[in-house]
Amino acid sequence: MIQINQLSKKYKGAEVFSVKDLDLKVEKGEIYGLLGPNGAGKTTLISMLTSLLKPTSGTFTIDDLNFKEHKNELKQLIGIVPQEYALYPTLTAYENLEYFGSMYGINGGALKKSIQHHLEIMGLSKFANKKTATFSGGMKRRVNLIAGILHQPKVLFLDEPTVGVDVQSKNVIIDHLKYLNKQGTTIVYTSHHLNEAEIFCTRVAIIDNGEIIVEGVPSELINNHVAANNLEDVFLARTGNALRDYA
Amino acid sequence: MCFWQERVMHFEIMHKLWASTYKELLLLLRDLGGIAILFVMPMLLLIVITLVQDSTFKTISDITIPVLLVDNDKGEVSKNIIDNLSESNSFQILQKDSEEEAKEAVFAGKYQLAIVIPESLSTSLQKKVNQNVEGILSKFGLEEDSLLVKKETIPVKEVRLYFDPATQVSFKSSVKNGIDKMISKIETQSIYKAFQSELGEDEDESIFDTENFIAFKEILPTKNNEEIVPNSAQHNVPAWTLFAIFFIIVPLSINLVKEKNQGTFVRLRTQPVNYATVLGGKTIVYLGVCLIQFTLMLLVGIYIFPAIGLPVVDVTGKLFLLYVVAIFSGLAAIGLGLLLGTIAKTQEQAAPFGATTVVILAALGGVWVPVFVMPKFMQLISKISPMNWGLEAFYDVFLRNVSFVKILPEISLLLLFFLLTILIAIIYNRSKNAV
Numbered sequence A: 001m002i003q004i005n006q007l008s009k010k011y012k013g014a015e016v017f018s019v020k021d022l023d024l025k026v027e028k029g030e031i032y033g034l035l036g037p038n039g040a041g042k043t044t045l046i047s048m049l050t051s052l053l054k055p056t057s058g059t060f061t062i063d064d065l066n067f068k069e070h071k072n073e074l075k076q077l078i079g080i081v082p083q084e085y086a087l088y089p090t091l092t093a094y095e096n097l098e099y100f101g102s103m104y105g106i107n108g109g110a111l112k113k114s115i116q117h118h119l120e121i122m123g124l125s126k127f128a129n130k131k132t133a134t135f136s137g138g139m140k141r142r143v144n145l146i147a148g149i150l151h152q153p154k155v156l157f158l159d160e161p162t163v164g165v166d167v168q169s170k171n172v173i174i175d176h177l178k179y180l181n182k183q184g185t186t187i188v189y190t191s192h193h194l195n196e197a198e199i200f201c202t203r204v205a206i207i208d209n210g211e212i213i214v215e216g217v218p219s220e221l222i223n224n225h226v227a228a229n230n231l232e233d234v235f236l237a238r239t240g241n242a243l244r245d246y247a
Numbered sequence B: 001m002c003f004w005q006e007r008v009m010h011f012e013i014m015h016k017l018w019a020s021t022y023k024e025l026l027l028l029l030r031d032l033g034g035i036a037i038l039f040v041m042p043m044l045l046l047i048v049i050t051l052v053q054d055s056t057f058k059t060i061s062d063i064t065i066p067v068l069l070v071d072n073d074k075g076e077v078s079k080n081i082i083d084n085l086s087e088s089n090s091f092q093i094l095q096k097d098s099e100e101e102a103k104e105a106v107f108a109g110k111y112q113l114a115i116v117i118p119e120s121l122s123t124s125l126q127k128k129v130n131q132n133v134e135g136i137l138s139k140f141g142l143e144e145d146s147l148l149v150k151k152e153t154i155p156v157k158e159v160r161l162y163f164d165p166a167t168q169v170s171f172k173s174s175v176k177n178g179i180d181k182m183i184s185k186i187e188t189q190s191i192y193k194a195f196q197s198e199l200g201e202d203e204d205e206s207i208f209d210t211e212n213f214i215a216f217k218e219i220l221p222t223k224n225n226e227e228i229v230p231n232s233a234q235h236n237v238p239a240w241t242l243f244a245i246f247f248i249i250v251p252l253s254i255n256l257v258k259e260k261n262q263g264t265f266v267r268l269r270t271q272p273v274n275y276a277t278v279l280g281g282k283t284i285v286y287l288g289v290c291l292i293q294f295t296l297m298l299l300v301g302i303y304i305f306p307a308i309g310l311p312v313v314d315v316t317g318k319l320f321l322l323y324v325v326a327i328f329s330g331l332a333a334i335g336l337g338l339l340l341g342t343i344a345k346t347q348e349q350a351a352p353f354g355a356t357t358v359v360i361l362a363a364l365g366g367v368w369v370p371v372f373v374m375p376k377f378m379q380l381i382s383k384i385s386p387m388n389w390g391l392e393a394f395y396d397v398f399l400r401n402v403s404f405v406k407i408l409p410e411i412s413l414l415l416l417f418f419l420l421t422i423l424i425a426i427i428y429n430r431s432k433n434a435v
Helices: A042-049 A071-077 A093-103 A108-121 A137-149 A167-182 A194-200 A218-224 A231-239 B003-029 B032-057 B076-087 B099-107 B121-139 B169-199 B232-246 B249-261 B264-269 B275-307 B319-343 B347-365 B376-382 B386-398 B404-432
Strands: A002-009 A019-026 A031-035 A057-062 A078-081 A155-159 A186-191 A203-208 A211-216 B065-071 B091-096 B113-117 B160-163
Touching: A002 A042, A019 A042, A019 A211, A031 A042, A031 A167, A031 A194, A042 A057, A042 A155, A042 A186, A071 A078, A078 A137, A093 A108, A093 A137, A093 B003, A108 A137, A108 A167, A137 A155, A137 A167, A155 A167, A167 A186, A167 A194, A186 A194, A194 A218, A194 A231, A203 A218, A203 A231, A211 A218, A211 A231, A218 A231, B003 B032, B003 B275, B032 B232, B032 B275, B065 B076, B065 B099, B076 B091, B076 B113, B076 B121, B076 B169, B091 B099, B099 B113, B099 B160, B121 B169, B160 B169, B232 B275, B232 B319, B232 B347, B232 B386, B249 B264, B249 B275, B249 B319, B249 B347, B275 B319, B275 B404, B319 B347, B319 B386, B319 B404, B347 B376, B347 B386, B386 B404
Parallel strands: A031 A186, A031 A203, A078 A155, A155 A186, B065 B091, B065 B113
Antiparallel strands: A002 A019, A002 A057, A203 A211, B113 B160
16 A cells, blocks of 8 residues: 655755655555654654655655655545644634545535544534634544544554543544544554554554664564563664653 | 546635635634724724824914014014914914023924024115115116115024924925015015115005915816815825735734644645645635725724714725725735745744834835835835835825726736735745645
């Protein structure tokens, strides 16, 4: 579904590459986790795959469509759930979703049905007509997610979709993502919650300094690592304990 | 691409434009404080400015300025000056005994003007005139003792004027001109009188007509055979309405910067929608805001101005053209606001830059100082200010009573400015976010 070849990104004025000669293949129907410490290059990679950043070099295709030649088709094909709440705080949840759904070209009854369906699953129906400024972090995250899936994308990119939410909201989000995956949506997501990724992902890649340092099925990665009881042990063994503060 | 595909694509673009417009409308309606500022402040500005400027449009006789006068002459000329000043109804004469006292009061800002008439002005003027008249007559051999005329040196007399340093240059100029004209008239009449006494045997016989031969008449544009007399309202409504319309730059640019900062713009960039559609929605809503602003300001001019003693704004037969100018001025302002919002990264950049730009454009456009009194270089620069095009178009309709064809060049420039700014915004956005 996603084929990345030698993809690199070096920001203007930066000394090092944020993503360096990265090769990656994500199969259709996978839930693929991109894990890594702060500044590893996860968000940069997702930003390139979602048309937000221009790669310095390399190519990628999604559903066999090249990103340079089929920019608009790709945008219709993918959905994105950004890390920040990309919502208008003075609009209601319904108005936000109606607008973002319209921008995907959905309209009329189909849009209304899709919004109501997702709000129902996410437990937000009774808050549909409330301004999102009054929502809790967990509620905003759920609306943020719905805004990226209204058009039933083939590939869904999520940048830390469960950061800063309570356990209940997190479970609803993860359950819905699993449901979408069963419906045929390929999911690529980044997270710092390694326990969540261990259970949720079919495959993961640990990225550090813009490069994939290990990739595979979570259970296999744990088994292949001596003294590793979980994905967090593998992660620390491969990325080290040093703090990754950067500015 | 087949016909139906094209139709579907067209429909999709229109649907996205409608959704963008509806979203912008909702965002605006949810900010009641913002709406109040957008509509109330321009009206307040218009009323205050018109009240302040109303006096400058009234004739000089409507205003009485207290003036200090020191009469060191106490003769016929000073009496003439005092009478003339009093008769003009523009000045309330307050006599002072000493020049120093008058000077101090004026320089302290208590009075705007002091006039000091020099000692023996009347006798010196009479001597000078007599000397000149006798000199002329002796040349023609008309003076009986022409050979005996001996020239006495008469020192030049000066009427001193003291102005409050805070007095505006235009006021000083008009007072100086007025007094200069009055003194010239007194001098001329003295010359006529001297000739009369030298030539006429009968003192009462009038040889010269001492009234001005050349008179001035201002011809004003007419409508239905009635002269259109400009007043402060006719001048201020277009100027300050335009100023308010252009102030849309500030909230509009902030609106765009907010979108970038709150992450919604990031989401839009990942969606199959082009930047022109996003800008289109904002343009439609904010153009509506401009037109409501314009309507409210016209209503103020028509209904509130007369109620507070200001001249009424006459829009009879001009409404269509006025709205045409308002639409194109609004588009020019929106284009600039969208360009600024596209380039600015923070609200701290957008707001002060936008506000200052409007003030500069207003100054260049002739909102405060007429373009013709600006230095040549600034006059050239003012020609590239969209506010100047808008103001000229408004004046054309309001004061010059022209037809649609006459305002075509100005509204075409405003439209071109809108298209150009939008184009630059789209190109800039594309270059910054190219993938």
